[in-house]
Amino acid sequence: MFSLSSIIRPLRLCPSNVNRVAAPPVSTALSPLSLFTRSRGQLAPKQVKHLKRHKGRVPIPIGGSTKGTTLAYGEWGIRIKGNGSRLSAKQLTTAQEVIVKKLKILKGAKTYLRVFPDIPVCIKGNETRMGKGKGTFEYWATRVPTGRVIFEIGGVPIREELARDILRQASAKLPTKMEFINKNTPPRLGNLLLHPPTSDVLEPPPVPEALRGVEAQL
Numbered sequence: 001m002f003s004l005s006s007i008i009r010p011l012r013l014c015p016s017n018v019n020r021v022a023a024p025p026v027s028t029a030l031s032p033l034s035l036f037t038r039s040r041g042q043l044a045p046k047q048v049k050h051l052k053r054h055k056g057r058v059p060i061p062i063g064g065s066t067k068g069t070t071l072a073y074g075e076w077g078i079r080i081k082g083n084g085s086r087l088s089a090k091q092l093t094t095a096q097e098v099i100v101k102k103l104k105i106l107k108g109a110k111t112y113l114r115v116f117p118d119i120p121v122c123i124k125g126n127e128t129r130m131g132k133g134k135g136t137f138e139y140w141a142t143r144v145p146t147g148r149v150i151f152e153i154g155g156v157p158i159r160e161e162l163a164r165d166i167l168r169q170a171s172a173k174l175p176t177k178m179e180f181i182n183k184n185t186p187p188r189l190g191n192l193l194l195h196p197p198t199s200d201v202l203e204p205p206p207v208p209e210a211l212r213g214v215e216a217q218l
Contacts, residue, residue, distance in 0.1 A: 042089040044140050045118045052122050052134050058084035059145045066187035066194060069147040073112045074154030075183060076163040078170065082177030084145040089117040092142075092150075095173040099151060102166040110155035117142040147188035149181070150174070 071077050096113060103109040117140040124135030144150070151170060153163060164180055171178035186195050 042093050042140070043117050044089060045116075048118070048120065051120070052137070053120055055121075056119070056143060058086060058143045060084070061145050061147060061190050064189065066147075066189055068114065068149055069187040069189075070185065071149065071152055071181065071183050072114075074110070074152030075158060076154070076160070076167065077112075077114075077149050077152035077181050078167045078178040079149040079181055079188065080144060080146050080176055081179040082146070084143070084148075085174075085176040086141050086143050087115065087117065087150075087174065088121070089140040091174055092117060095151065095170040098170045098173060099153060099166055102169065103153065106156055106158065108156040109153065109158065112152040112154070114149045114152065115142050115144055119143065146190050150178070 069079060092113065092115070096111060099111050103111065119141050121138050121141050122135040123138040151167065153166065160182075167178075167180055186193050188194070
């Protein structure tokens with residue numbers, strides 16, 4: 001049998017064990033989602049309200065709003081020209097790395113990401129029976145409609161030929177068709193470009209020949 005003295009004896013031999021105090025729990029502001037090993041180095045929100053969300057659908061711009069379809073920070077950019085798509089954090093990170101790598105030769109050049117993946121995508125395994133709850137977290141994604149600006153570059157003067165080549169390589173990493181834009185590009189509403197109205201100058205009507213002599217006498 002074990003006695004009380006046999007339990008206390010090791011503690012007397014090691015005084016450090018007696019003076020050891022349990023460390024208080026360390027509080028962290030990060031949510032459990034941010035502590036995942038998977039996708040830790042990619043774009044991810046620091047905190048979300050719900051661990052799992054519905055799949056949802058890519059929005060269709062039918063309300064008449066053109067917000068987010070023109071440049072706001074840089075001089076050149078790309079926006080979605082084809083159908084809207086769901087972009088994952090890995091796709092955005094890969095395209096951003098291409099732009100940053102090509103802009104290293106220009107000191108002071110900046111890259112602006114206009115969208116952010118904050119939607120958790122959950123996937124169930126193949127050949128899995130129906131039911132038994134929603135699948136586990138797989139990656140972060142964002143839903144972007146047609147006409148939304150994805151990347152902008154600026155900060156320093158950049159030649160148009162160089163900007164086109166850099167953004168063309170970044171567009172190849174994204175799963176939808178993109179278009180190159182600048183500050184003078186009109187906003188886009190779905191597949192329609194909204195050009196600013198032209199102010200037509202109204203000229204006075206021509207004077208009849210019968211009244212020209214009368215005006216000359218006056």
